Amino acid sequence: MNLERKNRMTNKWLAAGLPLLIVAGAALVLWREAETPAPVAIDLPCPTPAAGCAARIGERSITVGLAEPRKTLQPFEVWVQAPGADQVQASFTMVDMNMGFNLYTLRPDKDGVFRAQVTLPACVSGRREWVMTVDIDKTTRLAVPFSTEL
Numbered sequence: 445m446n447l448e449r450k451n452r453m454t455n456k457w458l459a460a461g462l463p464l465l466i467v468a469g470a471a472l473v474l475w476r477e478a479e480t481p482a483p484v485a486i487d488l489p490c491p492t493p494a495a496g497c498a499a500r501i502g503e504r505s506i507t508v509g510l511a512e513p514r515k516t517l518q519p520f521e522v523w524v525q526a527p528g529a530d531q532v533q534a535s536f537t538m539v540d541m542n543m544g545f546n547l548y549t550l551r552p553d554k555d556g557v558f559r560a561q562v563t564l565p566a567c568v569s570g571r572r573e574w575v576m577t578v579d580i581d582k583t584t585r586l587a588v589p590f591s592t593e594l
C-alpha cells in the first residue's frame with residue numbers, strides 16, 4: 445500500500461468516524477447531565493458572616509463568609525473555603541421573592557480560598573434578609589441566610 449492511498453483511507457475514516465464520535469460525546473454529556481440530580485440545599489445558619497461559618501459535610505469542612513459592610517448596590521466580598529473543590533458559585537435570593545438573576549463564580553486566591561465581589565440589588569419591598577446559595581462542584585449546595593445593612 446503506497447503512502448498516498450494510506451492517507452486517503454485515513455481521511456475517509458476520519459470523515460466517517462469524527463462526526464460519530466462527536467455525536468456520541470454530546471449524547472454522553474447530555475446523559476450525564478440528566479443523571480445528575482440537583483443537590484438539596486443544606487441550611488447553614490450564620491450568625492457571624494464576617495468571621496465565617498462552618499459546616500461539616502461528609503468528610504470535609506466548608507466555611508462560608510461575607511465581608512462587611514454588606515450593603516445593597518455596593519460591592520462586598522464573599523468567600524468560601526472548600527478543600528478540594530473545583531468550582532464554587534454563589535447566587536442570591538430572598539425567601540418567597542425572586543431578586544433577579546445573579547450568579548457569581550468564585551475564584552481561588554493563592555491560598556485556595558474562593559472569593560468574589562458581589563453587588564446586590566436594592567429590594568423594592570425594603571427587605572434586608574437574603575439567602576446566599578453556594579454551589580460547590582454542583583454536588584453540594586448550602587443555603588446561608590444573612591442580612592444587609594441600611
Ligand SMILES: [Cu+2]
Nearest residue numbers: 538541567571
Ligand atoms: Cu426583595
